[in-house]
Every structure is written in C-alpha cells, then in structure tokens.
Amino acid sequence: MMGSVMDAEDIVQDVFLSLEEGDGTQIRNAKSYLCKMTVNRCLNKLKSASRQRETYVGPWLPEPYAAVSDDPMDQYIIKESLTTAYLLLLHQLSDMERIVFLLREVFTLPFSEIATIVGKSEGNCRQIDYRARRSLAQQPETRSEVRAVGVRHVETFIQALATGNMNLLLDILKVDATLYTDGGGKAQAALRPIVGSKIVSRYFEAIRPKVPQDFVCELREVNALPGIVIKTGPFTFSVISIQIENDLISNVYIVMNPEKLLHFNL
Numbered sequence: 001m002m003g004s005v006m007d008a009e010d011i012v013q014d015v016f017l018s019l020e021e022g023d024g025t026q027i028r029n030a031k032s033y034l035c036k037m038t039v040n041r042c043l044n045k046l047k048s049a050s051r052q053r054e055t056y057v058g059p060w061l062p063e064p065y066a067a068v069s070d071d072p073m074d075q076y077i078i079k080e081s082l083t084t085a086y087l088l089l090l091h092q093l094s095d096m097e098r099i100v101f102l103l104r105e106v107f108t109l110p111f112s113e114i115a116t117i118v119g120k121s122e123g124n125c126r127q128i129d130y131r132a133r134r135s136l137a138q139q140p141e142t143r144s145e146v147r148a149v150g151v152r153h154v155e156t157f158i159q160a161l162a163t164g165n166m167n168l169l170l171d172i173l174k175v176d177a178t179l180y181t182d183g184g185g186k187a188q189a190a191l192r193p194i195v196g197s198k199i200v201s202r203y204f205e206a207i208r209p210k211v212p213q214d215f216v217c218e219l220r221e222v223n224a225l226p227g228i229v230i231k232t233g234p235f236t237f238s239v240i241s242i243q244i245e246n247d248l249i250s251n252v253y254i255v256m257n258p259e260k261l262l263h264f265n266l
Contacts, residue, residue, distance in 0.1 A: 015041065019026075032109070054144075058186075060182060062088065062223070087223065089136055096120075098131070100132065103117065148190070153226065153244070166204055173201070175197050178193050178194065178251050188207075190203065210233040225243060227239065235265055
C-alpha cells in the first residue's frame, strides 16, 4: 500500500498498540477489524504522501526491501514481497483501487467484507476491483520465471561495475532497456528515465568515477527481483533491482535517496 518499508512498519506497530490498549470484547471479526484499522491509517498517511509525491524530484520508486539475515521472518517477507515493477504498477492505481485490489487479491476477502472495511457498497467494490485488474493486465514476469537468468545477469552487472567494462552490460540489456534512478533530490540521479541499452551503459560509465573506491556489491534479492546492494563501509548508498524479459534485462531500478535506504543501515 505505502511503497515505504518504514511507513508500513510504523502503521503495523500503531495498529497493534491500539489493539493492546482496547479490551477487544466488541471485536467480532479480528481479521476485518485489523484490516479496517490498517486501511484507515494507510489512507491518512497517503494523503500527506501524495502531496510530497507531487513535488518529488525525479522518478519515484518504492523503497527497496531485501532480507538482511537468514532469519525465517526475513525470508518469509521476501517470499511474500511484490516486485519493484509490480509495486510501480500498483502505485499507478488510485488509493482506493489499490486497497480493494489488495484486500481481494492478498487476503481473499469477500466483497461484502471489503465493502464494510472501505465504507462502500458491495457492487461499487466489485467495479473498483475490476478497474484495478484491468489496469494491471500487463503484469511483469513472476520471480520463478526469472530467478536463474536474473542471478546470472546480476553477477555480470557486478563484474561490469567492479571492472569498469561497460561493454559487458550491452550483452545483457535489451535494446530498449530503461533505467530508473530515484535520488529524490537528495542524491545525484537522472531526473528522467533513461531509455536504450547504449545510453544506459554510458550512464554507468559516467557515474562510476563518482562511486567511492571502497564500494562493495552484495548480490541480494530485492523486492522479489534479482538485485545488488552497494555499500561503502557499513553504509548502503544505493540498491539496484533488475527486471527480466526474454532472458535480457528490460528495466533497471536504482534507489539512491538516502531516506529510502535508512532501514539498510539499522
């Protein structure tokens, strides 16, 4: 819903604190009750977030999430994560379309229950869900279809960054590959998506001298996509995820906005 790891964690914590403070005796359906509390908090937060988005500098990308350990909970969250590409599609929906779609798709709630949660009629919720699904008709390939080739391409990507041999990228990028860089005005990044394998390759060649010489690349799964976490010392300064189509990289997503990487440094 939020496209923000820290906002999501804050909302979940607030919901459970509110639950603990009440006596719970009047709750007839705990799942619906928790969903309604969470939805209301998401909507409140999104109102202010939408205003910030209007003045956001450059492309906006959802916060990257990668498992930070072998902890089973981290692995479960990654397993249940949506890809960066799919999150971007979701955030092209209205807030209400996204809520109805997720309640139906993720929680498989009946429309009668969704209607109670969002305060709309059951028929209206069916129409909202239909519109959302029509908008999401062109879904990115799933993780199972791209895992093996994605890992191989990420390794090549890391080799290109480490050696400066950007010709390696041309072998794994689609001709019309697109690069999205999210600096949010707080880190140097392209203000528009960069399209074309040769131009993308030249971009990485141009920025490589500006990357700290002690940088380290870690191959990680980022938002359920093959990815790279780039660090200098203990600090993460960029996170990359890649989308695969027909065995080649079609989209590259780079988050450099330090505010979106705080949870990597905790």
